[in-house]
Amino acid sequence: MAEQGGYGQFCPVAKASEIVTTRWTPLVLRELLCGSSRFNEIRRGVPLMSPTLLSKRLKELEEAGVIACSPVAGSKVKEYRLTDCGEELRPIILALGLWGKRWVESALESGDWNAGTLMWDIHRMLDPAAMPGGRNVIQVDFNDAPKEMRRWWLVVEEGDTDLCQSDPGYEVDLYLSSDVRTLARVWIGKDKLSAALDDGALEAIGCNALRKDMLAWMKLAVVAQAEVRMMQ
Known part of the structure; x- marks a missing residue:
């Protein structure tokens, strides 16, 4: 072996x-x-x-x-x-x-903050049950990613989540915008979502329900979830 x-x-x-x-x-x-x-x-x-x-x-x-x-x-x-x-x-x-x-x-180095890896992780951990009923479309823009990795869509419908790099053609319910590092640090539990939103490092515009319940449906990385459980 x-x-x-x-x-x-x-x-x-x-x-x-x-x-x-x-x-x-x-x-x-x-x-x-x-x-x-x-x-x-x-x-x-x-x-x-x-x-x-x-x-x-x-x-x-x-x-x-x-x-x-x-x-x-x-x-x-x-x-x-x-x-x-x-x-x-x-x-x-x-x-x-x-x-x-x-x-x-x-x-961590600058090359470690990868938009594709981050979006793949978020997409597979996302909890559709914590979202409003029907189709939910989230557009994510990274202002510092390479051109081909700058814009992403999460399409959530009937319990399934699709990750797209080309426009799926649906009306967007929530727009998220930040640099890769900001969203990644929130995702791994290093920074608080509320702080990133308050200081403008992360912008969330659109459906109030999706914005308010972001931590519920986006969840956190597996390691961050384990850390939260250990602290309870």
Whole structure:
């Protein structure tokens, strides 16, 4: 399993590390723990990882019994699901995220604030049940993102959420505007939404219900949610 032949130790920490700490593997596990189950879904969460390496890591995790792979009925598409063994890694990955948030977040560089990764995360964690009935359309503009990553739409209808980079053609209910870093820091629980709105770093214009209940439907990153639970 390990890329360099393993650590050559009987220590359980060494053997576990050969499986779960190879490059990109913790992030692949993060994607699976957050609900991604298909190859392209997982890849959206790790855009700098090559498809070849992702395939290799998934195969390694399957061989280790961490995930199970099965075909989608009537399709050539495969789904990857965590086994009981894989689910036991959930608190470990969350603890790693909490540790990173507390001790190494200051090391974040400008290139780490990625609009595409942020919007993908928000889209998959969004809670349609916390929104008004019917279709809800949210337009998100980042004033500092590359041109092709500057404008996004979230279309929420009948319990499903679509993330679009081209205009879906629906009337927009809520407009959000900020730089990537501002919304990302709110999303990971580093800054308060109310403070970002009050000082104008984040603008929210449109449906009052959507604006008022932003934290309810947008929720927070998984690590931020875990931190909130720990403080309760």
